Amino acid sequence: MEEGGGGPPRPWRLAFEASGQLPALGHVLLGINAHVNYDLPQALLAVISDEDFLDRSLMDRRRRDHERIDGVLSARVAAEDEELAATGVRSLLDHVLTPLNRLASQRFLRESRQKVWHNTFELQRARVAGTYEQRLAELEVLSAAKVADLLRPGQVLLRLAVTGFGVTLPPV
Secondary structure (H helix, E strand, O other): OOOOOOOOOHHHHHHHOOOOOOOHHHHHHHHHHHHHHHHHHHHHHHHOOHHHHHOHHHHHHHHHHHHHHHHHHHHHHHHHHHHHHOOOOOOHHHHHHHHHHHHHHHHHHHHHHHHHHHHHHHHHHHHHHOOHHHHHHHHHHHHHHHHHHHHOOOOHHHHHHHHOOOOOOOOO
């Protein structure tokens, strides 16, 4: 999704402009941030009509479907971690923290996807109110701001388990 036709939105632009010296995990997290925090609420909104949002039973089923994906993603964490480990040298601390990092990844994926669901509802309310572009711009800023946290030195996965990975559109 382009911002004003001038290229990719800020979360993606920041991910694309990241240093080649950044470890593979950093690049993965920047892409996940742009996709989950920025793209996913828009994608859900694109396939759920305003009328669907009024059907509580239908939306409960859609929420449960959304939550089932959390299980699929959580099941992939260990395999993806092994793939990332194969891309570079890991420190002794990285090896020791592997079990905690995997648990942290599962937690922040679940947490961020819950926020996606919230943000989808906020964007839908904005669509109905005629303020969609403004709210989308807010989501873009929040998602871009998350990049600074992702690039801070230290054990990023453990930090995200505590501080969270997702972003939340505040109420209007």
